[in-house]
Amino acid sequence: MAIASELMILDSTDQPAATCAVCGNGVAAGAGVTASYSGRVLRFKCPGCFSRFQADPEPYLAGETGGCCGGEHEH
């Protein structure tokens, strides 16, 4: 059963500074990648971070990951 959660890329131009949903680094206002997913607006520092989210969004939405490695190992 599919969940109605669509990933849509938004225009970053008008977005305020935020924190990358994948790596936790700061994203400058109007920079990076912005997307909406499941009704939430998410900001990504770079296309690489966005690709990682795209490949496996759920852990990032759950806030279970942080730091540089997407929760693939403990620090």
Ligand SMILES: [Zn+2]
């Ligand atoms: Zn990032």
